[in-house]
Structure formats: structure tokens, C-alpha cells
Amino acid sequence: MTEENQLYRLVEDGQRLVGEEFLKGEAKIPDEALDEYVEPMPSGATGNLQTLDSSVERILNEYSETDTAMDGALAEDVHQCLDITRRTAGDPGLWHWIAVDRYPDFVRHRWEYRSEAAMREKFLGAGSDLYSNAIHRLWWIAELTSDGDDYTLTEQVFANQTIVNKVFDRWFARYQPAVVAICDELADERSGVIDEATRRFNHALTNVQLEALSEEDARNLTRRVIQDVR
Amino acid sequence: MTRKPNDTTGEAEWFFFSGGPGAPRYGDDPTKHSVDHDSEAFVREVLQNANDQGLDNEDPVRVTFRFVTLSGEDKERFLNTLDWGSGLRGRLNAVSRAKHGRRYDDLVDEIDNPDSELRLLIVEDRNTTGLTGTWEEDSNYAALVRDELYSSKQDDTAGGSYGLGKSVLWTFSGASTVVFNSYPMESSGSTQGPRVIARSKFPTHELPDDDTTYQGAGWLCEPVQTEDGVRPMSIRGEKAEQLAERLHVGRPATSGTSAMVVDFQDPTRDERPDIEDLAEEFVEASVKYFWPAIFRDDLEVTVETSEETYEAKTEDVPSIRPFLECFKSRFTENELLDSPGDVAGLNIPLNIPPRADGTETPDGEVRLAARLASPADDDTYLNRVALFRGAGMVVKYYDQSRVAFGDRNFHAILASGEARTDFPPSDPDQEVDRFLRFAEPPEHDEWESTENLREQYQRGFRTALEDMFETMRDGLRHLAAKSNGGTDILSDNVLNRFPIHGNGAPRATGNSAPSEVFEIESSSRFDGERWTFSGRIEPIVENFQGWTAEISLTGIGEDGSRSDEIPVESITVDAENVTKIHENGTARLVAEASTENASFEGHSHATDNEDMLSGKVGETQIEIRAEIQTTEGDES
Known part of the structure; x- marks a missing residue:
């Protein structure tokens, strides 16, 4: 029997608590300071945070720092433990709370500090940019590539960081049939092919309406482009 | 029609016009069917009426919805004052015996049942004009008390120009009866009052002991004989005040009207909702439709029940925030x-x-x-x-x-x-x-x-x-529209329609800020085989030694990100002293100090009839990067 916990969001003003020292992992934000800027999700959304806590704990123990394999190892659990609507997941405040308050150690374990701006994005990205906040990114990619409880494609995608980079940093990544088609078709390709094919695909979408494509259409389009690029 | 008019100190009594032969006959209240009625519509219509009658001063219009539930002796006393027994019950029985049906039958049973409660809703507005004027003239009083679907409202900004709103008062009265108590603001600026009258809207009916056909409209009033026949007059003065108190429709002596809906019920519901739920619905509907007036302090709305007072506050309704x-x-x-x-x-x-x-x-x-x-x-x-x-x-x-x-x-x-x-x-x-x-x-x-x-x-x-x-x-x-991501042609077209954005000239480049040094115009199109482009560049600073412009074409992705460069194959320039240089698919113009402007035309290489789905042909932007050499240094 698992227990559901209330989910929270970090309000916009709370972002000022996130300074360089925190991003580097050299300072913590006191709980009482955070409490002032954290509020329950207005939708009343809940999640199974106990399970997620232990998954994150396991990842921190099992994987060395910056190992990209931890994405694939955690994505399914993030998605299952946060069984929320896309609308709820569209609230940046939720992901800011999760990254800043709940799992800052994971964010720092996964992402090396290269610059303040880059690290801020890992903590305070989110919203319409799928490829930003460290945990938001896992949830959305799992959301767009899973099929019910089947996370096969999610695992394939995370096994190939070129796909993660080239597909999910683009606008068409918000349209699930296209995501499924292109990720599936590109799964075994070389990174050079993935790079060029996603660029061509994106360019072709200026001629056809993305949302009018079925998964089959998107698959045909991808195949056509891949053949040309190889 | 033979009722004897009372003198000025007389008691209020029910008066119904008789139709006479050939007079129009009314079924149920005709206005009942004209608006899709639910409590939200009720609140909206009632508030709109009050809001429109606001006095021309700095104070807000104040509207209170007050729910009163009567039972036992209180109910009996109320019904007696309303002259239920001899004034209305017999007529409702007559109506229900005619073809108009069961609704009135059930109503009489319900009201006569000593164990059942009677729900009243009083809508009290303050700082409004109140029921001014007389029966005979085109007045607020006549519009509400005499007419159907006729409006007489304050001024040109008023919400209504049909008078439909008032009908909701009767629509929501199970007994089709509304009592008014008004302190009208007369043109002299003084408040006159109180003025009490009730009006029923029944179907046309006949009573068993006389052979008169009554039209259906009735007034609890002082019927007064005039040259034009009997007219229902409102009760005034102390008598009115006492009557109003006994009918639970008393009000402070400030200008405005209290309207009481007798036996309040929502015609769209079978079940009687709980009063507190109803009160919350009223608050929400008030804010939903009147937040601009409430926010501007032009309107205040309160809902009172026997247990609680709710104030309509804009911040309390999340959906309108x-x-x-x-x-x-x-x-x-x-x-x-x-x-x-x-x-x-x-x-x-x-x-x-x-x-x-x-x-x-x-x-x-x-x-x-x-x-x-x-x-x-x-x-x-x-x-x-x-x-x-x-x-x-x-x-x-x-x-x-x-x-x-x-x-x-x-x-x-x-x-x-x-x-x-x-x-x-x-x-x-x-x-x-x-x-x-x-x-x-x-x-x-x-x-x-x-x-x-x-x-x-x-x-x-x-x-x-x-x-x-x-x-x-x-x-x-x-x-x-997306605010980042480069060229947004749709958005540019839109901008042309709004004068504040200037003349909407085509943009010279996709991403960079407009030039302060050059005036650049350009346009490009796909002719089916290749991209053609043309444009004009003119430095707008004085004293320069020469300038250069680099013209390139870039395919862009759906999200505005840059894709491949499209090589420029050919370019012509109309100005002398301009050198053309082709480098890696980019055209470069180098102009001397004497060149004040240059127009150019060119095209890309052909796309060899590439399939539109190949990802090789698509939205393309022209980029022009210009630099000027001045005596102080380069600018671009």
C-alpha cells in the first residue's frame, strides 16, 4: 500500500533563494526560508514521494556523477510516482519545488556545474522548454514516449543521448505521434544521421502541418528523410 | 371593474384588470420563456437592472440578496398580510382548474400546508433611482409595475435597452408574485418614500362566483378611480412602511428599491437547493459577470442568509482572477x-x-x-x-x-x-x-x-x-504567438494592422534588432524552383567611407531554429561602385563612399524539384548583415 503525498510548487518569488552557492552545492537553503515560498499545487495534485525518494536514493548510490545512464534508470519511476496530468506538469513551479526543495542532490549528481546559467536551467527551467529542468525533462520524455505501462521506447531514447538532445530540444517534441515515430525510427542510427535527419524533419515541418500528421505519416516522413541522409 | 377605489388611507387590496369581451388572453407569463433561466441568469439580470439605475454620484450601487425562510406562525402572518386567503388563493385555484395545469395546484397545496416552509428572496438595491414616476407616464415605476418588456433606464451606458431583465423576478417566483418597496429619488434630488406595491402575473382566469374574465395581471395596491378607469396605485407613507415591515420587505430610508420574490424557486431545477449553496452560487455569479463594476467600486453585492453574510469579492472567485x-x-x-x-x-x-x-x-x-x-x-x-x-x-x-x-x-x-x-x-x-x-x-x-x-x-x-x-x-x-524563435510571418502580417507598430515594412533580418545605421528593405519568394529575392540598402548616417552588406539565405525549422544555408547563385546590383563577391553561397556587396544606396536582385540555386517533404526545401529567411566604415570606426 503506497501513500500519496500532496505536491507543492515554488512560487516565482522563491526563485531568488536560488543563488550561485546553492547551485554549486556549497550552501543549502534553510527550510524556513523555503517554506515561505512553497505552496500546495492548486489542483490538489498528489504523488507517491516515498517511492520516488528511495528511487532517487538508489540512483545516487549506484551511479557515478554525471553518468547519463541515470536518466533512463530514473525516468520511469519519476513518471509513475508523479501520476499527474499534463496540465499540472506544465506548471514550472512544481518542477522548481521538486528540483530545489526535494531532490537538489540528484540534480547536482547528474549535472556537472559548468556555468551558473546552465545550472540554473537544471533547477529553474521547465514550462514549455522540455529540455531544461533536470526532473521535468525526465517526466516529459517518459510521458511522450511511454505507452501505458510500457516504457520500452523511453529506455531506448535515454540509451541514446543524441536522440534526447536532438529531438526533445525542438518544438515538434510536444506532439506525441511525431515523437514516437521519430524516436523509434532513429533509435539505431548513428549520431550524424540523427543530427541531420532531425534538422531536415524540422525543416520539412514548415511545409506540412505537424498536428495533422498521424504517427504513420510522421514515420513515413522520418523514413524518407533518413534514407536521404544516410 | 366595479371595485370601489379606496381613499388615501385605505388598506391595500388585490386588484385585477378584467379583460372584457375580445380582450387579449394570457397564458403563462410570456416573458418566462424568453431567457434561458437559471440562478446565474437571475443574478445577472437583477444586478444589471440595479447597476443601470445607479445614481450619478461617487458612491457605489449596493445590492443585497436576502434569503428569508418562513414557517409556522411567521408564514401564516405573512400570508395574511399578503391577503393570500381572499386575494390570491381563489384565483390560483381558478387558474389550476383551467388548462394551465398542475403547477398552480401544487403551489396552492404547498403554500397551504402548515408544515412547509416558504422561501422569500429580497433584492434590495441602494444608491439607485428607485421607482420614480407614475402609472400614467413613461417611468421606472410604470416599466416595472405596469409594462411587459419595456425599458426605461438611466442613460446611454445602461445595460438594458429592452426591459427583459425585470421579468426574471416573476420567473423565479413560484407564486408569480413580487412585492416592491421603493424610496424613489425624485428629480428634485429628494428621496420620497416609501412606496409599496405588489404585482402578480397569472394566466387569464375566471372566478367561480362572477362571470368576469380577468387578464391575469394583478396588484396588491390601492385601486383608485380615475378618468381612464381604475388604476392600481402604490401605497405611500406610514401605511406603506408598516405594510413593508409585515411583508419582510422593509428597508432603510435611502433611495432605491427592494423587490421581494414570493416563494423563490429556480424554474430550471426540480430539487430545492440548500440556501447556503444558493447563496454561494449568487456570490459567484455576481463576481463572474460584474467583476469590472465591483473592481471599479461601482457596485457592491452582498448575499445574506439567516446564518451568514457573504460579500462578493473579486479575489474570491479564482476563475475570474x-x-x-x-x-x-x-x-x-x-x-x-x-x-x-x-x-x-x-x-x-x-x-x-x-x-x-x-x-x-x-x-x-x-x-x-x-x-x-x-x-x-x-x-x-x-x-x-x-x-x-x-x-x-x-x-x-x-x-x-x-x-x-x-x-x-x-x-x-x-x-x-x-x-x-x-x-x-x-x-x-x-x-x-x-x-x-x-x-x-x-x-x-x-x-x-x-x-x-x-x-x-x-x-x-x-x-x-x-x-x-x-x-x-x-x-x-x-x-x-511565440515570442522567440525568429521570423514569425503571421505575426508580422498582424503587426501591419496596428498603427502603433509603425508601417509594418518587411523585416530585413530574422533575428537581429532593426538597424540604426542602415535603412534596409527586402523581400523574398519561392518561384517553384528557387528562391528569388530583392531589396535595397541605404546608409542613414552621414560621412562614411564605404560600406558592405552580406546577403544570405537560411532554411529554418518549424520552431524558427536555423537549418541549412541555401546558397545564393546570382545577384545583380543597380549601383555603380559596388563590387559583388561570391563566397560559400553568400553574396557580399562592397560599396564605396560615393554609394548612397543600392538595390539588388538575386536568386538561390535551383532545388531540382525537391519533394516538399524531403526536408531540403522549406521556410527560408533572408539575412542581410551590413557594416559601415566611418571616420570614427566601423558600425553595423
Whole structure:
């Protein structure tokens, strides 16, 4: 029997608590300071945070720092433990709370500090940019590539960081049939092919309406482009 | 018709007009069927009436909805005062015996049942004109007490120009009876009162012990014999005050009207809702439709039950909060929405045709403001535009979901007429307000082409409205468009329609800021085989030694990101002293100090009839990077 916990969001003003020292992992934000800027999700959304806590704990123990394999190892659990609507997941405040308050150690374990701006994005990205906040990114990619409880494609995608980079940093990544088609078709390709094919695909979408494509259409389009690029 | 008129100190009694042979016969109240009635509609209509009758001063119109539940002796005393036993019950029995049915039968049983409760709703407005005038004239009093579907309202900004609203009072009365107590504000500026009268609206009926046909409309009044026959007069003075108290419709001696709905019930519901639930619905409906008036302190709404008093506060209804934020920030200088919560605005022109009498009208504008929705917002009215004018009532939450795209949802307002600014309205604002008022149908829930508009304005009113909405939609598209990601052709087209953005000349480059050193024009198109382009470059600074311009073509992705370069194959220039250099598919023009401007034309290499789905041909932007050499150094 698992227990559901209330989910929270970090309000916009709370972002000022996130300074360089925190991003580097050299300072913590006191709980009482955070409490002032954290509020329950207005939708009343809940999640199974106990399970997620232990998954994150396991990842921190099992994987060395910056190992990209931890994405694939955690994505399914993030998605299952946060069984929320896309609308709820569209609230940046939720992901800011999760990254800043709940799992800052994971964010720092996964992402090396290269610059303040880059690290801020890992903590305070989110919203319409799928490829930003460290945990938001896992949830959305799992959301767009899973099929019910089947996370096969999610695992394939995370096994190939070129796909993660080239597909999910683009606008068409918000349209699930296209995501499924292109990720599936590109799964075994070389990174050079993935790079060029996603660029061509994106360019072709200026001629056809993305949302009018079925998964089959998107698959045909991808195949056509891949053949040309190889 | 033979009732003897009472003298001035007489008791109130029920008076019904007799129809006489050939007089029109009424079924149920004809106005009952004209509006889609639920409690929300009730609140909206009633508040609109009160709001329109506001006095011309700084104070708000105050409206209190008061629920009173009577049982036992209280109920009996009330019914006696209302003259239920000898005045109304017999008539309702007569009505129910006729073909009009069971509703009245059940009603009589219910009211006569000593164990059942009687629900009253008193709508008390203050700082309003009250029921001024007499039966004989075109007055507030006559419009409410005498007429059907006839309006007599304060001024040009008033919400109603049909008088339909008042009928809801009877629609929501199980006993089809409403009692009024009014302190009218007379033209002298003094408050006269109280003035008490009740009105019933029954179907046409006959009583068993006389052979008169009664029309159906009845008054608890002082029937007075006049030259034109008997007229129902309101009770005045101390008698009125006492009567009002006994009927639970007493009020403070300030100008305004209290209207009591006897046996309040929602005709659209089978079950009687709990009073506290009803009170909360009333508060929510008040805020939903009147937040502009409430926010501007033009209107205060309170709902009282025996247990609690609720005040309608704009901040308590989450679904309208985003609209309120739009309204507060509607004159922001932002013209783009970047992050959730941002508000941006545009002026939307409304070109009003001349009035029917030939008077020219000034062209006006209304203010569109949109707020990018955040997932934390209540989404009840997501992607809707709240339309309202000076009356401060939201006419409609206009669904514009088609304009939203991707995750860029919004809430928007169209603040119009006397609600456009917070300052005293300009002449155009007043004309816009008048025009839109006449564009409202009886339900006041649209701005559309109406008979009223046809009467008041010359041809072109329909186009004026359509153009306003069309521009509003384009404006929304522009506001909701992606604010990053490069060339947005749709958005540029839209910009051309809004004078504040300048002349809408084509942009020279996709991403960079407009040049301060050069004036650059360019255009490009795909001719089926290749991209052709042309343009003109002119330095706008004085004293330069020469300049260069690099012209390139770049394919872009769906999201505006750069894709491959499209090599320029050929370029021609019309100016002398300009050297052309081709490098890696880019054309470079090098001009000398004497070259004041240069026009150019060129084309890319052919695409070899590439398939549109190959990813090799698609949206392309022309980029022009120009640099000038001056005596002080280079600028670009």
C-alpha cells in the first residue's frame, strides 16, 4: 500500500533563494526560508514521494556523477510516482519545488556545474522548454514516449543521448505521434544521421502541418528523410 | 371593474384588470420563456437592472440578496398580510382548474400546508433611482409595475435597452408574485418614500362566483378611480412602511428599491437547493459577470442568509482572477507574452458608421489585453475574452480557443467604451459604448447586428462589429504567438494592422534588432524552383567611407531554429561602385563612399524539384548583415 503525498510548487518569488552557492552545492537553503515560498499545487495534485525518494536514493548510490545512464534508470519511476496530468506538469513551479526543495542532490549528481546559467536551467527551467529542468525533462520524455505501462521506447531514447538532445530540444517534441515515430525510427542510427535527419524533419515541418500528421505519416516522413541522409 | 377605489388611507387590496369581451388572453407569463433561466441568469439580470439605475454620484450601487425562510406562525402572518386567503388563493385555484395545469395546484397545496416552509428572496438595491414616476407616464415605476418588456433606464451606458431583465423576478417566483418597496429619488434630488406595491402575473382566469374574465395581471395596491378607469396605485407613507415591515420587505430610508420574490424557486431545477449553496452560487455569479463594476467600486453585492453574510469579492472567485489581472495591467507597454502571468495589450479600432440621423461619429478603439495562462490558473474560462463596456458587466466570455496554440493559452479582456480607460471617457469612448449597447440583444450576452443598431446607425454597423472581432482575433494571435524563435510571418502580417507598430515594412533580418545605421528593405519568394529575392540598402548616417552588406539565405525549422544555408547563385546590383563577391553561397556587396544606396536582385540555386517533404526545401529567411566604415570606426 503506497501513500500519496500532496505536491507543492515554488512560487516565482522563491526563485531568488536560488543563488550561485546553492547551485554549486556549497550552501543549502534553510527550510524556513523555503517554506515561505512553497505552496500546495492548486489542483490538489498528489504523488507517491516515498517511492520516488528511495528511487532517487538508489540512483545516487549506484551511479557515478554525471553518468547519463541515470536518466533512463530514473525516468520511469519519476513518471509513475508523479501520476499527474499534463496540465499540472506544465506548471514550472512544481518542477522548481521538486528540483530545489526535494531532490537538489540528484540534480547536482547528474549535472556537472559548468556555468551558473546552465545550472540554473537544471533547477529553474521547465514550462514549455522540455529540455531544461533536470526532473521535468525526465517526466516529459517518459510521458511522450511511454505507452501505458510500457516504457520500452523511453529506455531506448535515454540509451541514446543524441536522440534526447536532438529531438526533445525542438518544438515538434510536444506532439506525441511525431515523437514516437521519430524516436523509434532513429533509435539505431548513428549520431550524424540523427543530427541531420532531425534538422531536415524540422525543416520539412514548415511545409506540412505537424498536428495533422498521424504517427504513420510522421514515420513515413522520418523514413524518407533518413534514407536521404544516410 | 366595479371595485370601489379606496381613499388615501385605505388598506391595500388585490386588484385585477378584467379583460372584457375580445380582450387579449394570457397564458403563462410570456416573458418566462424568453431567457434561458437559471440562478446565474437571475443574478445577472437583477444586478444589471440595479447597476443601470445607479445614481450619478461617487458612491457605489449596493445590492443585497436576502434569503428569508418562513414557517409556522411567521408564514401564516405573512400570508395574511399578503391577503393570500381572499386575494390570491381563489384565483390560483381558478387558474389550476383551467388548462394551465398542475403547477398552480401544487403551489396552492404547498403554500397551504402548515408544515412547509416558504422561501422569500429580497433584492434590495441602494444608491439607485428607485421607482420614480407614475402609472400614467413613461417611468421606472410604470416599466416595472405596469409594462411587459419595456425599458426605461438611466442613460446611454445602461445595460438594458429592452426591459427583459425585470421579468426574471416573476420567473423565479413560484407564486408569480413580487412585492416592491421603493424610496424613489425624485428629480428634485429628494428621496420620497416609501412606496409599496405588489404585482402578480397569472394566466387569464375566471372566478367561480362572477362571470368576469380577468387578464391575469394583478396588484396588491390601492385601486383608485380615475378618468381612464381604475388604476392600481402604490401605497405611500406610514401605511406603506408598516405594510413593508409585515411583508419582510422593509428597508432603510435611502433611495432605491427592494423587490421581494414570493416563494423563490429556480424554474430550471426540480430539487430545492440548500440556501447556503444558493447563496454561494449568487456570490459567484455576481463576481463572474460584474467583476469590472465591483473592481471599479461601482457596485457592491452582498448575499445574506439567516446564518451568514457573504460579500462578493473579486479575489474570491479564482476563475475570474486572470481576467482581473488583465484589466489591471491593460495599458502595459508589453506587446508580447513571454512567460506565464505576463500581460500584453493592443488597441483594436472600431469604426462606427454615422448615426441614422446622419450625425457623423468619431472612430473609436477598444483595448485588448491578454495574459498568458499558467497551469496554476483556474482554467474555467481558458482562452476566453471577457467582453464588457461602461456598465461593468461581462457581456460574454468569448471562446477563442482556436487562436491559442501549443501550450500558449490565455485569458483576455476587451475593455470597451467607458470601461476602456480609468479616466473620464472621451467622445469616441462614449460613442463606442452607445454603439455596443445597441449591439446587445435582449439577453445582453452578445455584441451582434441587432434591430436596435439598424434603427440607430447607418449601414456599416455589421461590418464595423465584424472588423472589430476580426482584428481582435489577429491581435490575440499576435499576442499569443511565440515570442522567440525568429521570423514569425503571421505575426508580422498582424503587426501591419496596428498603427502603433509603425508601417509594418518587411523585416530585413530574422533575428537581429532593426538597424540604426542602415535603412534596409527586402523581400523574398519561392518561384517553384528557387528562391528569388530583392531589396535595397541605404546608409542613414552621414560621412562614411564605404560600406558592405552580406546577403544570405537560411532554411529554418518549424520552431524558427536555423537549418541549412541555401546558397545564393546570382545577384545583380543597380549601383555603380559596388563590387559583388561570391563566397560559400553568400553574396557580399562592397560599396564605396560615393554609394548612397543600392538595390539588388538575386536568386538561390535551383532545388531540382525537391519533394516538399524531403526536408531540403522549406521556410527560408533572408539575412542581410551590413557594416559601415566611418571616420570614427566601423558600425553595423
